[in-house]
Amino acid sequence: GAGVSQSPSNKVTEKGKDVELRCDPISGHTALYWYRQSLGQGLEFLIYFQGNSAPDKSGLPSDRFSAERTGGSVSTLTIQRTQQEDSAVYLCASSLPPGQLINYGYTFGSGTRLTVV
Amino acid sequence: AQTVTQSQPEMSVQEAETVTLSCTYDTSESDYYLFWYKQPPSRQMILVIRQEAYKQQNATENRFSVNFQKAAKSFSLKISDSQLGDAAMYFCAYRSDYKLSFGAGTTVTVRA
Numbered sequence: 001g002a003g004v005s006q007s008p009s010n011k012v013t014e015k016g017k018d019v020e021l022r023c024d025p026i027s028g029h030t031a032l033y034w035y036r037q038s039l040g041q042g043l044e045f046l047i048y049f050q051g052n053s054a055p056d057k058s059g060l061p062s063d064r065f066s067a068e069r070t071g072g073s074v075s076t077l078t079i080q081r082t083q084q085e086d087s088a089v090y091l092c093a094s095s096l097p098p099g100q101l102i103n104y105g106y107t108f109g110s111g112t113r114l115t116v117v
Numbered sequence: 118a119q120t121v122t123q124s125q126p127e128m129s130v131q132e133a134e135t136v137t138l139s140c141t142y143d144t145s146e147s148d149y150y151l152f153w154y155k156q157p158p159s160r161q162m163i164l165v166i167r168q169e170a171y172k173q174q175n176a177t178e179n180r181f182s183v184n185f186q187k188a189a190k191s192f193s194l195k196i197s198d199s200q201l202g203d204a205a206m207y208f209c210a211y212r213s214d215y216k217l218s219f220g221a222g223t224t225v226t227v228r229a
Contacts, residue, residue, distance in 0.1 A: 031215060042208060042221040043162075056216070089160060098215040105152055106217060108162035 002026075004109035006092050012115045013082055021077040021112045025094030032075050033106060034067060037089040046090075049075060050097065082116045089113050121211050123220035130199045131228050137184075138194045138223045140209030146170075149213040151185065151192045156222075157205040165207070168192065201227050 005024040013019050025032050034046040045059040049069045060066070064083075069075040079086055093106035120143045130136035142151070153165040168176045168185050176183050180197045196203055204227045209220040 033217075035219075040222075043217075043219040045216055045218070048215055050215075091160075091162065093162070093217075105150075105164050105167060105212070106162075111160045113160075 004092055004094050004107050006090075006109035006112050008112055009110065010113045010115075012117060015084060015116055016081055018078065018080045019082055019114065021079075021090050021092075021114070023075045023077070023092030023094075023109060025073065025075070025092070026107055027073075028096070029094035029107070030072060030097050031095045032069060033093045033095075034075070034077050035091045035093065036061075037091060037111070039088070043091065046077070079114075082114075084116045087114055087116045121209055121218050121220040123209055123223050125223045126221070127224045127226070129226045129228060130196070132199055132201060134199055135195060135197045136199055136225065138196075138207055138209075138225070140192045140194070140220055142190050142192065142209070142211045142218075144190065144211065144213065146213045149211060151183075152210040152212070152217070153181070153183070153192075153194045154208045154210060154219075155203075155205045156208065162208070166194065196225070199227050201229060203227055 007022045032049040035043040037043050047067050048056040051072045052069050064080045067077045089111040091111040093108045095106045122141045128136055149170045151168045155163045155165050166176050166178045166181050168183055175185050182195045184193045206222045206224050208222045210217045
């Protein structure tokens with residue numbers, strides 16, 4: 001697509017439920033990233049995909065968080081047994097591979113606002 | 118690990134005036150990129166300007182310019198002729214390989 005698409009735009013869930021957040025990157029972008037932005041804060045790195053593999057998942061805050069990417073395209077971030085502290089905006093971004101000279105930055109989606117009640 | 122510091126949580130500027138946002142970073146790398154992103158209430162992160170560390174010339178994009186001081190590890194953003202549409206949160210970011218590291222952000226309000 002023309003941009004990075006994230007769904008849903010907003011999600012309200014009850015504490016203890018599982019949620020899935022989806023990211024559809026720009027066609028041809030092999031790198032994909034998930035970030036978390038708590039209210040009024042900066043962006044916290046969660047995980048990086050190159051193709052279908054995740055060479056860096058160091059930012060996932062707990063084993064309740066997992067992510068996968070299939071076909072080198074769509075990625076799903078899953079949060080199991082959600083807690084109130086998981087409430088945040090989850091941003092996805094994609095880019096060309098890091099080694100390409102024109103790969104200066106990311107293209108971000110508009111994020112999913114997750115509210116755990 | 119790289120850290121990015123934005124020491125100004127909020128800045129206010131009169132329409133048509135100039136505002137400067139500060140950013141410092143810590144790194145042991147010699148080759149890296151620096152960015153300023155704008156995030157309006159729509160949540161979309163919009164790239165404002167970028168600077169390659171190997172370039173001594175400061176980047177400029179229309180009303181936006183940077184003051185890049187590599188030795189001091191400083192990367193400030195100047196917004197000239199501020200417009201109401203410039204109101205947003207601004208993030209400074211650092212990248213050496215694949216990971217973007219962000220500062221905490223500065224909220225810019227523009228007074229009419």
